[in-house]
Amino acid sequence: MKLYGYWRSSAAYRVRIALNLKGISAEQLSVHLVRDGGEQHKAAYTALNPLELVPTLTLDDELDMDALSQSLAIIEYLDEIHPQTPLLPASALERAHVRAMALTVACEIHPLNNLRVLQYLTQTLGVDEAAKNTWYHHWVASGFAALETLLIRHSGRYCFGDTVTLADLCLVPQVYNAQRFNVDLTPYPNIMRVWAECNQLEAFADAAPERQADAV
Amino acid sequence: MKLYGYWRSSAAYRVRIALNLKGISAEQLSVHLVRDGGEQHKAAYTALNPLELVPTLTLDDELDMDALSQSLAIIEYLDEIHPQTPLLPASALERAHVRAMALTVACEIHPLNNLRVLQYLTQTLGVDEAAKNTWYHHWVASGFAALETLLIRHSGRYCFGDTVTLADLCLVPQVYNAQRFNVDLTPYPNIMRVWAECNQLEAFADAAPERQADAV
Numbered sequence: 559m560k561l562y563g564y565w566r567s568s569a570a571y572r573v574r575i576a577l578n579l580k581g582i583s584a585e586q587l588s589v590h591l592v593r594d595g596g597e598q599h600k601a602a603y604t605a606l607n608p609l610e611l612v613p614t615l616t617l618d619d620e621l622d623m624d625a626l627s628q629s630l631a632i633i634e635y636l637d638e639i640h641p642q643t644p645l646l647p648a649s650a651l652e653r654a655h656v657r658a659m660a661l662t663v664a665c666e667i668h669p670l671n672n673l674r675v676l677q678y679l680t681q682t683l684g685v686d687e688a689a690k691n692t693w694y695h696h697w698v699a700s701g702f703a704a705l706e707t708l709l710i711r712h713s714g715r716y717c718f719g720d721t722v723t724l725a726d727l728c729l730v731p732q733v734y735n736a737q738r739f740n741v742d743l744t745p746y747p748n749i750m751r752v753w754a755e756c757n758q759l760e761a762f763a764d765a766a767p768e769r770q771a772d773a774v
Numbered sequence: 775m776k777l778y779g780y781w782r783s784s785a786a787y788r789v790r791i792a793l794n795l796k797g798i799s800a801e802q803l804s805v806h807l808v809r810d811g812g813e814q815h816k817a818a819y820t821a822l823n824p825l826e827l828v829p830t831l832t833l834d835d836e837l838d839m840d841a842l843s844q845s846l847a848i849i850e851y852l853d854e855i856h857p858q859t860p861l862l863p864a865s866a867l868e869r870a871h872v873r874a875m876a877l878t879v880a881c882e883i884h885p886l887n888n889l890r891v892l893q894y895l896t897q898t899l900g901v902d903e904a905a906k907n908t909w910y911h912h913w914v915a916s917g918f919a920a921l922e923t924l925l926i927r928h929s930g931r932y933c934f935g936d937t938v939t940l941a942d943l944c945l946v947p948q949v950y951n952a953q954r955f956n957v958d959l960t961p962y963p964n965i966m967r968v969w970a971e972c973n974q975l976e977a978f979a980d981a982a983p984e985r986q987a988d989a990v
Contacts, residue, residue: 608923609878609916617867624867628881631873638866650854651833651840657847662825664877665844669885678912685899696894704825 559584562606562614564591565770568668568731569629570613574770575727576633578761580640584615588772591673611674630664633724645724656718659708659725663732667701671735691739698736702746705729709748715755722756730756734767775800778822778830780807781986784884784947785845786829790986791943792849794977796856800831804988807889827890846880849940861940872934875924875941879948883917887951907955914952918962921945925964931971938972946972950983 561577561584563570577584589612590597597603598610606625607614615626615635626632637645646653669675671694679685679693712718717725733753736743743750756762767773777793777800779786793800805828806813813819814826822841823830831842831851842848853861862869885891887910895901895909928934933941949969952959959966972978983989 608920609882610920611882626867626870626874628874628877630881631870631877634873635866635870638869650851651842653854654842654847654851657850658842658844661844661847661880665846665881665885666825666827669881670891675886678909679899682912683899683901683905683909689899693894693899696898701825707824 559618560587560616561585562587562589562603562616563612563770564589565767565773567591567612568672568735569611569664571731571734571765571767572629572727573613573615573632573636574765575730575762576636576645578764579643579645579722579759580636581643582636582640586771588770590772611672630660630724630728633727637724643722645722645727647718647721647723652718655708655712656723656725659705659712659717660723660728662701662705662708663728666704667697667732668735670697671739694739695741698732698739698741699745701732702736702743702749706746706748709752713748713752715752717752722759726752726756726762729753730762775834776803776832777801778803778805778819778832779828779986780805781983781989783807783828784951785827785880787947787950787981787983788845788943789829789831789848789852790981791946791978792852792861794980795859795861795938795975796852797859798852798856802987804986806988827888846876846940846944849943853940861938861943863934863937863939868934871924871928872939872941875921875928875933876939876944878917878921878924879944882920883913883948884951886913887955910955911957914948914955914957915961917948918952918959918965922962922964925968929964929968931968933968938975942968942972942978945969946978 561573563586589603598612604610606616607627609627613629615632617624626635646656676690679690709717714720716722717729730753777789779802805819814828820826823843825843829845831848833840842851862872892906895906925933930936932938933945946969
């Protein structure tokens with residue numbers, strides 16, 4: 559397998575954690591999202607990922623046909639083909655709660671704050687730096703307020719009970735991003751408690767952006 | 775079961791299609807997203823859905839603890855407890871492709887164009903109507919261009935082969951939204967072919983916004 563990612567991409571970060579937790583080795587290839595207008599827009603990459611986003615997971619044969627996009631689809635795939643260290647609970651209802659937490663990050667926070675959207679705000683809409691930061695903080699705050707409530711209901715040591723799940727794989731990179739943009743995280747004690755707990759695990763710590771080969 | 779939704783919510787629309795395809799009866803309750811500042815922000819609803827979005831699915835006991843949010847988590851739950859008429863293919867790799875298509879809509883198009891984001895653009899950032907519409911069209915176009923490529927690779931009668939999947943449940947409401955905002959859909963012949971094919975099915979047609987009790 560090859561994982562095309564970028565050190566600071568929080569979607570790639572999620573997949574790196576999954577690979578580490580499951581002990582799956584994958585060659586990691588860097589797609590520089592900023593340099594030269596963004597390598598994700600070059601034809602060699604868009605053949606693999608028409609949406610021009612990271613990550614992409616390719617299987618051994620490297621047929622474009624089999625290149626997988628979307629971090630949550632990739633993680634569920636890894637979870638299905640490597641069922642040891644499951645990332646979803648055993649019951650359908652519990653799985654639904656875990657997926658809802660993961661999707662709260664993946665659908666309600668991250669898409670609004672990723673690079674291409676921030677670029678559209680500043681470059682196309684002419685939004686200034688201060689308003690861009692307010693936008694960023696706004697979506698983190700509304701998403702994290704909801705997640706904090708869900709963690710009060712469902713968390714144990716991790717987001718859902720005492721076992722690492724897909725929800726933790728989404729939460730930790732989102733906290734990393736929020737810290738990078740100086741979001742005040744004191745209103746979310748359960749999020750920060752789970753985040754610290756996850757980072758005690760080598761699988762999370764090793765997936766951190768600064769530890770990647772392409773980190774600047 | 776009770777489904778809290780809104781006729782024009784495309785996330786609720788996805789869940790309505792799933793319920794119809796599986797023949798699951800659920801009481802449908804309307805959460806008016808605009809009237810009186812938005813009923814999704816009232817305490818009675820936010821106890822069920824802290825993110826203040828529709829849809830929410832509640833199970834018989836109606837414990838807040840068991841209220842399910844996030845349309846894709848709800849649909850996967852319904853698919854697991856009612857495995858007849860499966861909404862995902864049998865192989866892990868095929869499931870990954872279907873989930874990637876669904877997430878392309880759910881993570882890369884819809885979150886950028888839903889009501890709360892459009893309201894933020896106009897009310898907080900002071901974006902005018904024309905620029906708001908350009909924003910809307912931009913994210914539909916980039917997402918649909920990618921989806922069109924994925925459909926060329928994977929579609930049959932429907933998004934993935936000849937069986938309805940989760941990808942179709944996401945695509946059809948997104949096309950409805952795009953039409954509502956007058957997006958030019960001629961560059962996406964495969965998307966429109968699949969959309970028309972799906973709407974031949976009563977499960978899709980009955981889930982359409984105009985057929986809902988709260989439609990205006």
